[in-house]
Amino acid sequence: MTANHLGFFLKINNMKNIVGKGDIASVLPKQNKFLFFASGVADSSELKESEYQREMDLLFDQDRNSHIVYFSTLSVFFNETRYTKHKKMMETLIKENFKRYTIMRLGNAVWGKNKKHLINFLKDKIKSGKDFPIYDEYRYILYEEEFLHWIHLIPQWSCEMNVTGRRMKVIDIIREIKEGLI
DSSP states (O other): OOHHHHHHHHHHHTOTTEEOOSTTGGGOOOOSSOEEEOOSOOOTTOOOHHHHHHHHHHHHTSOTTSEEEEEEEGGGGTOOSHHHHHHHHHHHHHHHHOSEEEEEEEOEESSSOOTTSHHHHHHHHHHHTOOOOOOSOEEEEEOHHHHHHHHTTOOSSOEEEEEOOEEEEHHHHHHHHHTTOO
């Protein structure tokens, strides 16, 4: 990615310390202590290699002397998909190439508009009234308030943070969506 493209990304946010414009970037605080890298692959089912390459190219356009905060996923611990392999690789690249870093692995955000995120996906399925498979699985549900709480606790030194949120069965998430609780 060229400097002109990077300038475009930063201009979209009107903040010099946030790279990205999606759901995570939309709630980040305006401050200059950290470089928030919130411009990753947003769809965990993504198959286009160009999307993975885009994130990597954008990462290497960043100032390696800054304290970068990279948003990863908790699923790196329990899935072996194209997406999680990429996230693991990005975490390694950050650790090897940046002076200071925070790797923040997140649960499923309940805010935002990205239709590929779990909560919005489930809301759309429920709204459509069509049947869909419900797996007997747990997911971690993260509210904006908790996310921001942990953002404000990022230390000045390099670290990794697992911000889980609430562990819930998918059927319970669906029930809470229907009840208007999520």
